[in-house]
Amino acid sequence: MYRFDVKPLLLWGLFGFGVEHASAQPAPAAAPPPTPPAEPSPAEPAADREDAPPHEVDANPELSRRIDDLEAKLKQAEASRRMRSPIKLSGYGDLGLFATQGDGSGFRRDAGHMLFPDRSQYAWVFYGDILAPQVNSRGEVADLGQAPGVRRFDSIHSQGNPTFLVNELNLSVTAGLGDKALFTSSVNFTPRSGADFSLGDSFDVDLAELEWMPTDDGKTSIFIGKVDSVIGLEYKTRKPTQRFGITPTLLARYTTGTAVGVKLRSKLLGDHLIVAAAATNGSFGTEQFFFYQEVDTNRGKTLSGRVALRIPVGSGSFEIGPSGQYGTPDGTPNGTAAAWLVGGDAELDLGRIDLRAQWLKGKSPGDPIALAYALDLKQGGSLEADLLVTPRLGVFGRAEFRDAEVTMTMERLYLTKNWRAVGGVHLTLHPNATVKLEFTHNGEYGGTPQIADDVITTSAVLGF
Numbered sequence: 001m002y003r004f005d006v007k008p009l010l011l012w013g014l015f016g017f018g019v020e021h022a023s024a025q026p027a028p029a030a031a032p033p034p035t036p037p038a039e040p041s042p043a044e045p046a047a048d049r050e051d052a053p054p055h056e057v058d059a060n061p062e063l064s065r066r067i068d069d070l071e072a073k074l075k076q077a078e079a080s081r082r083m084r085s086p087i088k089l090s091g092y093g094d095l096g097l098f099a100t101q102g103d104g105s106g107f108r109r110d111a112g113h114m115l116f117p118d119r120s121q122y123a124w125v126f127y128g129d130i131l132a133p134q135v136n137s138r139g140e141v142a143d144l145g146q147a148p149g150v151r152r153f154d155s156i157h158s159q160g161n162p163t164f165l166v167n168e169l170n171l172s173v174t175a176g177l178g179d180k181a182l183f184t185s186s187v188n189f190t191p192r193s194g195a196d197f198s199l200g201d202s203f204d205v206d207l208a209e210l211e212w213m214p215t216d217d218g219k220t221s222i223f224i225g226k227v228d229s230v231i232g233l234e235y236k237t238r239k240p241t242q243r244f245g246i247t248p249t250l251l252a253r254y255t256t257g258t259a260v261g262v263k264l265r266s267k268l269l270g271d272h273l274i275v276a277a278a279a280t281n282g283s284f285g286t287e288q289f290f291f292y293q294e295v296d297t298n299r300g301k302t303l304s305g306r307v308a309l310r311i312p313v314g315s316g317s318f319e320i321g322p323s324g325q326y327g328t329p330d331g332t333p334n335g336t337a338a339a340w341l342v343g344g345d346a347e348l349d350l351g352r353i354d355l356r357a358q359w360l361k362g363k364s365p366g367d368p369i370a371l372a373y374a375l376d377l378k379q380g381g382s383l384e385a386d387l388l389v390t391p392r393l394g395v396f397g398r399a400e401f402r403d404a405e406v407t408m409t410m411e412r413l414y415l416t417k418n419w420r421a422v423g424g425v426h427l428t429l430h431p432n433a434t435v436k437l438e439f440t441h442n443g444e445y446g447g448t449p450q451i452a453d454d455v456i457t458t459s460a461v462l463g464f
Contacts, residue, residue, distance in 0.1 A: 086175070086176045087173065087174070087175045087176075088173070088174045088175075089171070089172070089173055090172045090174070090463070090464060091169070091170045091171040091172050091463070091464055092168075092169075092170050092239075092240065092241050092461055092462060092463040092464065093166070093168075093169050093170075093461070093462045094136065094137065094166070094167040094168045094169075094170075094240045094459055094460070094461050095164075095165070095166055095167065095459070095460045095462075096135065096136055096164070096165050096166075096167045096246075096457060096458050096459045096460065097162070097163070097164050097165070097458045098135040098136075098142065098158075098162070098163060098165065098456065098457035098458065099162040099163075099455075099456050100133055100135075100142040100143075100158065100160060100453065100454070100455050100456075101160075101452040101453055101454045101455075102160055102451070102452045102453055103143055103145065103159055103160040104133055104141070104142030104143030104145075104156075104158045104159060104161075104453070105130075105133065105141070105142070105143045105144060105145030105146075105453065106128050106129045106130055106132035106133045106141060106145075106442060106451060106453045107126045107127065107128035107129060107130050107132075107145060107147075107414065107451070108126065108127060108128055108449070108451055109124065109125070109126050109147075109148070110125040110126065110127060113125060115127065115449060116415065119413055119415070121410060122407070122410055122411070122412065122413040123410065123411045123412070124149060124411060124412045124413070125413045125415065126147065126412070126413065126414045126415065127414075127415045127416070127444070127448050127449065127451075128416065128418065128444065128448070128451045129250070129402065129416045129418040129442070130144065130145075130414065131250075131253055131288075131289070132250070132418055132420070132442045132453060133440070133442065133453045133454075133455045134247040134248065134440070134455070135156070135165070135167075135246075135247070135455060135457045136165070136167040136168070136240070136246060136247065136457065136459065137167065137168070137238070137239065137240040137243055137246060137247065137248065137459070138167060138168055138188075138190070139247070139248050139252060139253065139286055139288065140155050140156055140167075140288070141156070142156055142158045142160070142163075142455065143156065143157055143158050143159055143160065144157070149411070149412070150412075155190065155192050155200075155202075155288075156192070157193070166190075166191050167190075167240070167459065168189070168190055168240065169188070169189040169191075170186060170187070170188050170189070170206070170239070171186070171187050171189070172184070172185065172186040172187075172207075173185045173186075177210075180212060180213045180214065181210065181211065181212050181213070182210075182211045182213075183209070183210050183211070184208075184209050184211065185205070185207055185208045185209075186205075186206040186207040186208075187203055187204070187205055187206060188203060188204050188206050189201070189202075189203045190202050190203070190204075204287065205226065206226075206258060207225075207226055207227070207228070207258055208225045208226045209223045209224065209225035209226060209227045209228075209263075210223065210224050210225055211223050212224075219266060219267040219268075219271070220264075220265070220266040220267075221264070221265050221266070222262070222264055223262065223263040223264075223265070224261075224262050224263075225260065226258050226259065226260050226294075227258060227259065227260075227261065227262075227263045227278065227280070228258055228263075229255055229256060229257060229258065229259070229284035229304075230263060230265070230276040230277065230278050230284070230304050230305060230306045230323065231254070231255040231284050231306065231323045231324075231325055231341065231343070232251070232255040232256075232306070232323055232343060232345045232358050232360070233319075233345045233347055233356065233358065234248065234249060234251070234252050234255055234256050234345075234356075234358065235255060235256045235284070238252070238256040240459060240461045241434075241461055241463050244354070244386040244394065244396050244426055245384075245396045245398070245422065245424050245426070245436060245438055246424065246436050246438040246457055246458075246459045247422065247438060247440060247455075247457070249358070249382040249384075249398065249400050250380055250382065250400050250401070250402040250418065250420060251358060251360050251380045251381070251382060251400070251402065252286065253285060253286045253288075253289040254283070254284070254285055254289075254291075254341060254360060254362070254377070255284055255285075255341075255343075255360070256284070256286060257283070257285045257286040257287060257292060258284070259278070259280035259281060259282055259283065259284050259294075259302070260280060260281045260294060260295075261278055261279050261280030261281055261301065261302075262278065262279055262280075263276065263277070263278040263280075264276065264277050264278070271310065272309060272310055272311065273307070273308075273309060273310075274306075274307070274308040274309075274310060274319075274321070275305075275306075275307055276305060276306045276307075277304065277305040277306075278303070278304045278305070279301045279302070279303055279304075280301060280302050280304065281293065281294065281295065281296035281301065281302070281330075282294070282296060282302055282327075282329075282330035283302055283304075283325060283327070283329075283330055283339070283341075284304060284325070285330075290373040290375075290406060291329065291330055291331075291339075291364060291373065291375060292330055293330035293331050296330075297330065297331055297332060297333065297370070298328045298332060298333055298334045298336065299328075299334055300327055300328030300334070300338075301327055301328075302325060302326070302327025302328070302339075303325070303326050303327055304323070304324070304325040304326075305323065305324060305325075306321055306322070306323035306324075307321050307322060308320065308321030309321060313348065313350065314350065315351055316348070316349045316350040316351050317348075318346070318348050318349075319346065319347045319349075320345070320346040320347075321344065321345065321346075322342070322343070322344045323342075323343055323344070323345065324340070324341060324342045324343070325339075325340060325341040325342075325362070326338055326339075326340045327339065329364045329365065329366070329367070329372060330372075331367070331370055331372040331373075332365075332366070332367040332370055332372045333367065333369070333370060336365060336367055336372075337365045338365075339362070339363065339364035339365065339375070340362050340363060340364075341360060341361070341362035341377070342360070342361060342362060343358060343359050343360035343361065343362075344358070344359050345357065345358040345359070346358075351388075352387065352388040353386065353387050354385070354386040354387075355383075355384070355385050355386075356382075356383070356384045356386075357381070357382065357383045357384075358381060358382055359379065359380070359381040360377065360379070360380050360381070361377050361378060361379045361380070362375065362377045363375060363376055363377065366407065366408065366409075368409045371408060371409065372408075373407065373408050374406070374407045374408070375404065375405075375406055376404060376405045376406075376407075377402075377403075377404045378403040378404060378405075379403055380400070380401060380402035380403065381400065381401060382398060382399070382400035382401075383398065383399050383400070384396065384397070384398040385397055385398075386426075391428070392427060392428045392429075393425070393426070393427055393428075394425070394426035394427075394428075395423075395424070395425055395426070396422075396423065396424055396425075396426060397422065397423045398420070398421075398422040399419075399420070399421055399422075400419065400420050400422075401417075401418065401419040401420070401445075402416055402417075402418050402419075403416065403417050403446075404416045415448070417444055417445050417446040417447075417448045418442060418443070418444055418445075418448075419442075419443050419444075419445055420440060420441065420442050420443070421440070421441045421443075422438060422439070422440045422441075423438070424436060424437050424438035424439060425437045432462065432463040432464065433460075433461070433462050433463070434459075434460070434461045435458070435459070435460050435461075436458065436459045436460075436461070437456075437457075437458050438455075438456070438457050438458070438459075439454070439455070439456050440454060440455040440456075440457075441454050442454060442455075
């Protein structure tokens with residue numbers, strides 16, 4: 001922020017006031033020309049003589065006293081400003097309208113094991129992707145459908161109806177704690193429909209982290225609290241004010257959540273090498289997915305890390321690197337085998353065009369006693385391009401897939417072989433106001449029957 005120093009103006013104003021005040025006094029009677037003074041003796045200082053030159057006498061002591069008082073007050077105000085911790089409030093509102101095919105859900109039940117007879121050992125078999133028909137940057141889906149044997153919080157539950165929606169209202173607070181520490185918090189508010197005399201409105205604490213920068217160059221940070229992910233690169237654009245499009249990828253459920261623990265991030269070798277590592281209660285999965293617990297259920301911590309190489313390319317950059325995660329799964333007791341994720345990502349940012357790619361695979365063993373879900377993510381990936389046609393108008397497109405199986409003991413199997421094509425328009429009306437339109441086609445492959453669950457959605461993001 002630009003700072004204007006008012007001290008010279010104050011001093012000049014007071015000096016002018018003193019001159020005008022002095023000139024307003026009645027002029028003294030004319031005096032006869034003074035007799036030329038005798039030459040002073042070398043031993044007699046001029047300042048000690050009664051006939052000292054006028055410029056060595058303080059002709060306006062009141063003005064000098066006021067200047068000294070103002071200087072003291074200015075110094076006190078500057079010291080007080082430095083001692084205070086600057087606090088910044090920010091946030092956004094995300095408003096939207098969406099429509100879907102069918103009932104808005106992204107999965108179906110294999111009744112009677114007719115489609116997948118080789119999976120008949122499971123009591124319930126479902127195919128498709130529960131989180132495929134997403135309608136906003138939160139990753140919420142239009143409808144969670146009717147799945148027997150479970151109770152789920154269906155936050156939107158549109159039942160296939162076109163719906164206006166306040167996707168999210170966010171409030172963030174940032175507080176500086178001296179030159180080397182920063183506290184950041186973020187809370188999301190989501191107005192939803194209530195039922196059975198209860199309110200549906202909810203909120204979630206998105207971030208609550210203390211960042212300490214131990215080095216003078218500020219290129220190393222240590223975080224503690226509820227921190228951002230270190231897996232992949234999509235977590236950097238998980239908020240609607242950061243994302244060029246609207247919806248997250250099919251892999252975002254594994255990598256874009258926030259977790260409670262400690263994190264280290266450092267830029268080395270002239271910012272060309274970026275290293276990040278974290279030890280947290282659980283994974284960096286999103287909260288609405290099966291594999292997330294904010295409070296740990298076991299003594300083991302989950303270790304995550306990413307190493308990336310960043311190379312300047314013209315006025316932009318190219319970044320590439322692997323990342324991974326290893327630890328006792330969320331929701332399981334002590335002694336459970338470890339869950340793991342491994343992947344790679346790359347981004348080419350040329351200013352007006354941004355290309356991003358990611359790939360991921362992993363496993364989680366689950367637990368039959370705690371009824372924790374198991375995961376076999378055979379692989380998944382995405383490729384996205386964002387293009388600014390003009391400073392205000394942009395277009396984007398994304399292709400992606402996910403091949404995974406999620407099970408809970410021998411009771412439930414969710415079988416997913418899903419691919420998606422996403423495209424849309426991004427329009428900047430104001431530096432703090434953006435309107436987006438997005439179309440998503442969800443498809444199945446590998447012999448899985450097709451599900452009609454395409455989505456068209458909009459988002460108007462207003463920041464402050």
